[in-house]
Amino acid sequence: MIMRCLKQFTAILVGSFLLTSGAIAQEAEKEPAIKDKTVQVLMKFAFSLMPEVYTGPDGKKISIDKKKPDDVLIPIDDARRIVIVGYRSAQAQNCDLKVMQTLNHNAMVKYEEVFKKWSVKQKLFINQLHLFTVLYMTGNVKVNEGERTQADIDADKNKPDLDNKYKCSDDERKVVAANVDAYLDEMAKSIREELLRRKKLGSNEKKNDEVKKAQK
Numbered sequence: 001m002i003m004r005c006l007k008q009f010t011a012i013l014v015g016s017f018l019l020t021s022g023a024i025a026q027e028a029e030k031e032p033a034i035k036d037k038t039v040q041v042l043m044k045f046a047f048s049l050m051p052e053v054y055t056g057p058d059g060k061k062i063s064i065d066k067k068k069p070d071d072v073l074i075p076i077d078d079a080r081r082i083v084i085v086g087y088r089s090a091q092a093q094n095c096d097l098k099v100m101q102t103l104n105h106n107a108m109v110k111y112e113e114v115f116k117k118w119s120v121k122q123k124l125f126i127n128q129l130h131l132f133t134v135l136y137m138t139g140n141v142k143v144n145e146g147e148r149t150q151a152d153i154d155a156d157k158n159k160p161d162l163d164n165k166y167k168c169s170d171d172e173r174k175v176v177a178a179n180v181d182a183y184l185d186e187m188a189k190s191i192r193e194e195l196l197r198r199k200k201l202g203s204n205e206k207k208n209d210e211v212k213k214a215q216k
Contacts, residue, residue, distance in 0.1 A: 039080045043073060046132035047125065054124055062120060072121045082108065082126055086133025088183060091176045093138050095168035100180045105130065107187040114191050 047069060054062040064072060073079075085108040092101035112118060112126060135141040168176065 034080055034084065036076055036080075039076055039083055042083055042133055042136070043076075043079050043129060045136075046129040047073065049132060050125065050128050056120075062124065064121060064124070071119070072125045074118065074122050074125060078116070079129060082129045083133050085183075086130040087137055088176075088180060089130065090134045090137030092180055093134060095173045095176045097173065097177060097180070100177055103184055104180045107184050110191060111187050114194055 047066075050064050050066075050072070052064050052066065054064070056062055074082075085104060089101050089104050092098075092104060108130065109127075112123070118126065132141065
């Protein structure tokens with residue numbers, strides 16, 4: 001679930017790498033080519049924005065120790081997958097495809113639940129990474145690289161006004177919807193096949209146990 005407390009969040013972060021939404025978009029269009037450094041930067045900022053305490057649906061408190069990132073972070077290849085999903089969610093949001101955005105996120109959550117064994121803290125980070133990617137790609141969070149030259153400031157004047165938001169053409173909206181649909185179909189197929197595989201495996205194990213008992 002995208003965290004309500006950060007839904008409209010706007011922040012200025014200080015980092016050591018140049019991070020641009022255009023660069024992320026270009027990389028995300030070629031999934032295998034998205035750079036490790038890009039993923040690492042997004043992970044860094046997403047982790048830095050995690051609250052120190054979460055309250056679960058059951059009311060239990062979950063503490064995040066920022067001094068122990070290994071308890072929270074996930075492998076970079078898995079993070080890359082989340083970033084790509086976040087990029088797709090951002091496209092859907094920019095094109096005002098709210099239902100598609102939600103379905104895209106939910107499909108990611110379901111896939112991670114079926115194929116991965118994440119800890120509670122890692123699941124929180126996965127949602128945070130997805131959220132941060134969406135916020136950055138939609139202009140709701142800004143990254144300030146620190147020292148800025150006059151040339152940097154002048155260049156910013158030529159950038160689109162993020163407050164006006166990106167507007168999709170009908171053709172762009174159709175492309176984004178098609179991309180989300182393709183992802184949903186892919187996830188549904190993968191999950192269905194995995195669950196069927198487990199069912200068959202469980203059935204075979206049960207038969208083997210019955211044979212063993214009969215042979216005793």
